[in-house]
Amino acid sequence: MSSNATDGGVPPPAAYANLPHDDKRRSTLLSIWCLAALSLAFLVARLLCKLCTRRRLWWDDHVMVLAWAALAASVALSTWSIALGEGQHVWDVDPAHFGRLGLLGNLTGTFSILAAVWxxxxxxxxxxxxxxxxPRLRALLWLAMGSMNVAMGLNALFLWVRCAPVAKTWNPAVPGTCWAPQVYPIYGVFAAGYSAVMDFVLALLPWKIVWQLQMRRPEKLGVAVAMSLGVVAGATAIVKTSQIPTLSSPDFTYVMLPLVVWGAAESAVTIMAASIPVLRVLLRDAHQLTLRHYIVSAGTGGGTDVRTADGAGAGGGEEMQSVVRREQPTKHRRDVEHGIDDDDDERALRSVGSQQTVRTARETTSKEGDMCSIRVALCDDGSSQEGQLRRDDAFYK
Known part of the structure; x- marks a missing residue:
């Protein structure tokens, strides 16, 4: 996010009074710090929900923390640049600050790219x-992830190596040579556009998996939509891509501010969108635990029995439960149970009840398995053997 513009962009004093002197500093500061704060709120909520439910953090959580740290660094560097004059027209900026603004622009661009890709x-x-x-979708995902990191990594590297010596990338007054002025913006557009495409790939990929699960249609839609909010990040990436050509503008200190804002928006929106599916599952688990506690408490005084599909009690840890209300036996039923157990009608009643219980358990088992898979994939803490095996299989294969 730097420019090769020199003092040649400053107009002569006679024309200075007729030029615009507006600036974008306040609106830019408000935008980037609000984005950083919102994304931090989502990230902290995600981490706290995991820790409060005794789940350990996994690789995706650690990488997300690094992404937000890079976003915070880019926002802090942008704030410093704005204090030196970024956001004003180039003719309103002290020429002595151009070199420092160029260096800060390179650093801001590097951290912004890292925040987006991480x-x-x-x-x-x-x-x-x-x-x-x-396995095929996993291979596609590895390819997308690897190629995206390479493309964006080169984008960050080219910020620093496009001139020789390196100092010339942020201070055009230093003697040396640079690439043609349009080379880096062209590659920047390609890398940012490719990153936007990967946003849509990552957003649409869960639909194929979720729609094949044995779940109720509303639940499918909820999970799929929650995991597809990356399309919003893709939209912000497209807008950011359209702003990259402004890097070569003579009035670079003014026209590049939208690029700074949209760069921060891309990373912040991605952090929030990636945290929503995890928060959704964790909050759903918390609701289930609260409901389970209420049912068990009610059962101790009013006769409620909580059974999971495999027959375990409320402490079995399964997400989906079948709640069976035990009615208070009438005098006639007590007489039947104690005196006429061999009655054909009574045996038939018990047989029907048993068949209904088995059928209900079979119907819910498949749904429970799919919901358990989603929960393990999004926020399993690895404490269970199943969760650890799935985690190791997913990461090391």
Whole structure:
């Protein structure tokens, strides 16, 4: 996010009074810090929910923390640049600050790129666990993740190596040579556009998996939509891509501010979008635990029995439960149970009840398994043997 513009962009004093002197500093500061704060709120909520439910953090969580740290660094560097005059027209900026603004622009661009690619990588790592039984889709996901990191990594590297010596990349007054002025913006557009395409790939990939699960249609839609909010990040990436050509503008200190804002928006939106599916599952688990506690408490005083599909009690840890209300026996039923157990009608009643229980358990088992798979993929803490095996299989294969 730097420019090769020199003092040649400053107009002569006679024309200075007729030029615009507006600036974008306040609006830019408000935008980037709000984005950083919102994304931090989502990230902290995600981490706290995991820790409060005694789940350990996994690779996707650690990479997401790094992504937000890079976003915070880029926002802090942008704030410093704005204090030196970025956001004003180039003729309103002290020429002595141009070199420092160029260096800060390079640093801001580097951290902005890292924040974007790391946040997308974090979500890709989350998807890897969901795709543990789909080797072809896993291979596609690894290819997308690797190529995206290479393309964006080169974009960050080219910020620093496009001139020799390196100092000339942020201070055009230094003697040396540079690439043609349009080379880096062209590659920047390609890399940012490719990153946007990967946003849509990562957003649409869960639909194929979720729609094949044995779940109720509303639940499918909820899970799929929650995991597809990356399309919003893709939209912000497209807008950011359209702003990259402004890097070669003579009035670079003014026209590049939208690029700074949209760069921060891409990373912040990705962090929030990647945290929503995890928060959704964790909050759903918390609701289930609260409901389970209420049912068990009611059962101790009013006769409620809580059974999971495999027959375990409320402490069995399964997400989906079948709640069976035990009615208070009438005098007639007590007489039947104690005196006429061999009655054909009574045996038939018990047989029907047993068949209904078995049928209900069979119908819910498949749904429970799919919901358990989603929960393990998004936020399993690895404490169970099943979760650890799925995690190891997803990451090391």
């Amino acid at each position: 946040s997308k990588t974090s979500f890709a790592l989350t998807l890897l666990r969901l795709l543990s039984g789909h």
